[in-house]
Amino acid sequence: MWCHRVVAPYTFEKIELPEPDPTTLAPGQVLLKFCAAAICGSDMPGFRGTQGKLPADVGPCAADIDGFPIHEIVGEVLASAHPEHQVGSRVVGWASAFDGLKAQLVSDGEGLAPYDPGLAPEHAVALQPLACVLYAVEQLPPLAGKHVAVIGQGSIGLLFSYVAKAAGAARVTGVDPVDRSAVAATFGVDDAVRATSDRWLAHLDPGARPDIVIEAVGHQVATLGHAIEAVGWRGTVFYFGVPDDDCYPISMRNMLRSNLTLISGITLDRRRVLTEADRFAREHPELLPAYVTHTFGVDDVQQAFELAARPTPGRIKIVLVP
Incomplete structure (x- = not known):
């Protein structure tokens, strides 16, 4: 399967990986098929090659982690060891290992939630940052x-x-x-x-x-x-x-x-606030189409991150799709 990763400052590489074995899922995990991802400002230090806090960040000039640094994702559930996520459903949330730039990935089901099926994946992925904001405002x-x-x-x-x-x-x-x-x-x-x-x-x-x-x-x-x-x-x-x-x-x-x-503080109660973000977006249907301003194919991830790294008045949210 395809995978993109940062291998040097400001430099992505595409590689091939074996597909994850669904029988090895730990309790609470789900196996997802990539449907969309979004670039967050917190991804940019990883793109620049800055040394991060992830235990696997041991590369000589960048993190060199498969699928890094994306964490805002939409995926289709291929296998599930989480009671709330069923095979075939689409979910939005966190790639818990910050490894979302892969055709398939394993993530913690507590950081994922279903969403309005009327939303295209490239809009639905914006529910993740919206959930973070809603949780912060609750405080x-x-x-x-x-x-x-x-x-x-x-x-x-x-x-x-x-x-x-x-x-x-x-x-x-x-x-x-x-x-x-x-x-x-x-x-x-x-x-x-x-x-x-x-x-x-x-x-x-x-x-x-x-x-x-x-x-x-x-x-x-x-x-x-x-x-x-x-x-x-x-x-x-x-x-x-x-x-x-x-x-x-x-x-x-x-x-x-x-x-x-x-x-x-970080965002807690993730499944709950993702559901709250979905409700908020239904009540404000104009929000997500205005918010997502640029969509790139995943093979254009280099250009997408280069745009994200430049302050640009017309750019708000950048999304990657298959």
């Missing part, structure tokens, strides 16, 4: 009537903006150096600020500080500090971006003097 105070600022208006940040507005936020500010004005209204953004977070902060009206700031950039330390400095009295900061560093310096003086709350 926040009620958003109705609040001013919510989202630092980063990439594929995750725009979902946060949309969900915040759908949850009743009175005002949504989106901050990004990439010009997102063309899609701001579509994703519920009232104020599309084209700026880096430090420049936004420098020009922020002290009397109009947001109640909640969501950091949706990650991969560096600065933006979390800007979020903490920007949020208003007794405000909440949610750190969603993936940390590339173990330790982040923050101002405890700002945290203390402004009585702030800082929240972070």
Whole structure:
């Protein structure tokens, strides 16, 4: 079967692998046939060859893991050792080993859920990041009537903006150096600020500080500090971006003097929130078609990741299909 993998920084290789043996599935696992995958911002360090935390990441110049680094997938169940997943059904969710770029893959059934069969796989795969955003918003105070600022208006940040507005936020500010004005209204953004977070902060009206700031950039330390400095009295900061560093310096003086709350965390209850994402998408049928802007054949994965690595106003979510 076909498989793509990163073998050097910014370099994919296609290889052939034997198909997995369905009789070797551990309890709770499922064997999937590849139907679609999507590129996440958290995949980009792997594409660049950065040393990751996966135990198998031992390659000399890249992770060199079969199917790496994709984790957002849609698949057809070929075999199942999980009681909730039946052969022949289509599911969306996590490739639990970050090895989704394969014709067939084994994954943890607790990170997968069925979805609206009316959705094409290239749209359904976007339910996975939507589930992550919905779970994060569950951890926040009620958003109705609040001013919510989202630092980063990439594929995750725009979902946060949309969900915040759908949850009743009175005002949504989106901050990004990439010009997102063309899609701001579509994703519920009232104020599309084209700026880096430090420049936004420098020009922020002290009397109009947001109640909640969501950091949706990650991969560096600065933006979390800007979020903490920007949020208003007794405000909440949610750190969603993936940390590339173990330790982040923050101002405890700002945290203390402004009585702030800082929240972070990975997505739990995955089957439940994937089902919630499916429900949300049914209620907002315009969302996923606007969100998925580029579709590539899987053999064009090199070009797809190169596009994902470039800040581009018209690019939101990139999907790979067979």
